[in-house]
Amino acid sequence: MARSEPEPFDFQPGRVLAGKYVVAEFLGGGWEGEAYLVHERTTGFPRVAKFYYPERNEKGKSLKEYVKRLEKLSDLGCVIRYMHSDSIRFRGEKLDFMVSTRAPGKQLSYYIKKRGNRLHPLEALLIVEQIAAGLEAIHAQGMYHGDVHEDNVMVRRTGIHYDVRFLDFLHLGPTTVKRKREDVFDMLMLLRDMTGGKTRYARQPELIKRLVKGGKRSLVLKEFPTALRVRQFLAGRDAPDFI
Ligand SMILES: Nc1ncnc2c1ncn2[C@@H]1O[C@H](COP(=O)(O)OP(=O)(O)O)[C@@H](O)[C@H]1O
Numbered sequence: 731m732a733r734s735e736p737e738p739f740d741f742q743p744g745r746v747l748a749g750k751y752v753v754a755e756f757l758g759g760g761w762e763g764e765a766y767l768v769h770e771r772t773t774g775f776p777r778v779a780k781f782y783y784p785e786r787n788e789k790g791k792s793l794k795e796y797v798k799r800l801e802k803l804s805d806l807g808c809v810i811r812y813m814h815s816d817s818i819r820f821r822g823e824k825l826d827f828m829v830s831t832r833a834p835g836k837q838l839s840y841y842i843k844k845r846g847n848r849l850h851p852l853e854a855l856l857i858v859e860q861i862a863a864g865l866e867a868i869h870a871q872g873m874y875h876g877d878v879h880e881d882n883v884m885v886r887r888t889g890i891h892y893d894v895r896f897l898d899f900l901h902l903g904p905t906t907v908k909r910k911r912e913d914v915f916d917m918l919m920l921l922r923d924m925t926g927g928k929t930r931y932a933r934q935p936e937l938i939k940r941l942v943k944g945g946k947r948s949l950v951l952k953e954f955p956t957a958l959r960v961r962q963f964l965a966g967r968d969a970p971d972f973i
């Protein structure tokens with residue numbers, strides 16, 4: 731495991747990639763690679779190009795698994811749409827990239843920071859409701875996300891509505907009940923993170939505590955084994971008053 735950290739690509743604005751895309755801006759990087767806002771040369775349309783670190787994309791597998799998932803979920807409004815993949819030569823190596831639509835809005839982590847690391851419980855619940863609806867749709871297609879966290883969920887607010895988009899699906903193996911449940915659990919831990927994390931948990935309204943249950947996995951999954959159950963709870967009579 732003691733592998734060296736991948737060297738950043740650090741593509742600069744204006745650089746032309748594969749003759750087809752012009753780099754506009756660096757959007758973010760994570761474990762697998764780096765994502766850039768690019769413009770398609772022929773149309774000027776904005777797209778996102780995700781470049782994979784070769785050591786984390788052996789035989790192009792990470793890219794292939796990701797785009798397979800995006801393609802299967804292409805009818806869902808809550809998932810970015812895969813467009814095209816290609817490769818370039820860079821530093822003497824073949825570098826794979828995939829191009830997708832650009833998710834509107836910002837990373838959820840950006841909202842959390844902007845609000846001083848703590849969203850109002852109601853805002854956090856409105857976002858969770860949308861994440862739950864998205865996961866429900868993804869799970870209904872026989873898929874799972876595998877890496878639900880604040881950097882992989884993009885959020886755009888319009889009035890009091892939060893539009894949520896998922897990116898960065900992980901390939902951990904076949905879809906199982908357990909993997910779908912992990913998505914639900916990760917989502918509810920994200921609710922705790924959104925509302926100020928562990929340190930503020932004790933001061934949260936009852937409704938948040940009913941969902942997070944102090945982070946106790948078995949208790950959480952007993953009451954909320956599916957995203958549907960979370961949504962039903964949020965819309966139902968059992969949800970305690972909190973305003
Ligand atoms: N389609 C997209 N639309 C908008 N932003 C994106 C898109 N894809 C990636 N990003 C941004 O780039 C970051 C890194 O991309 P991601 O696919 O999560 O890569 P990694 O697997 O390296 O974490 C994301 O957290 C997000 O901020």
Ligand SMILES: [Mg+2]
Nearest residue numbers: 760881882898
């Ligand atoms: Mg990511």
